[in-house]
Amino acid sequence: LQEKTFTFYNIQPAAPGDIIITEIFADPTPTQGLPEAEFVELYNRSNKVIQLQNFGFSAGGTPQRLPAHLLLPGDYIIICDDGVLTDFQPFGKVIPVGSFPAMTNSGDDLTLTDADGQVIFSITYTDDWYQNTEKAQGGWTLELIEVTKNPICEGNWRASIHPD
Secondary structure (H helix, E strand, C coil), X not given: CCCCCCCCCCECCCCCCCEEEEEEECCCCCCCCCCCCCEEEEEECCXXXXXXXXXXXXXXXXXXXXXXXXXXXXXXXXXXXXXXXXXXXXXXXXXXXXCCCCCCCCXXXXXXXXXXXXXXXXXXXXXXXXXXXXXHHCCCCEEECCCCCCCCCHHHEEECCCCC
């Protein structure tokens, strides 16, 4: 008799709003302790296991395709350029894209689409969202304050409190 343990994941398609952007690092200079490279952080606020393969992330241009990765309910993932993957690994789970889309420091339109091109999440941020003039000069991320509240509301974003 042989036994083998395995985990079965019931992978389901993402619906709009299941995955949201929770952190934006559009202006990494001057560095305040994070790697000097742009990134976004995604959060799965659904109860679904979602396969991110071929999802697209864009900052107003052509979407960059995400590699295979199962995003479990309640999980966060950092999306960055493949050239800085190892720099971000100490900060959590990370997946790279071949060429991370350049984000404008003062604000931009960010969009996450599924493999079929359906918009899962879209947000337009501005540097006013930092709510801190000094931190808006660079080196600090914009972070979503409360993931259960409206993630596209300007008042639900601020400059990160902690340099990590």
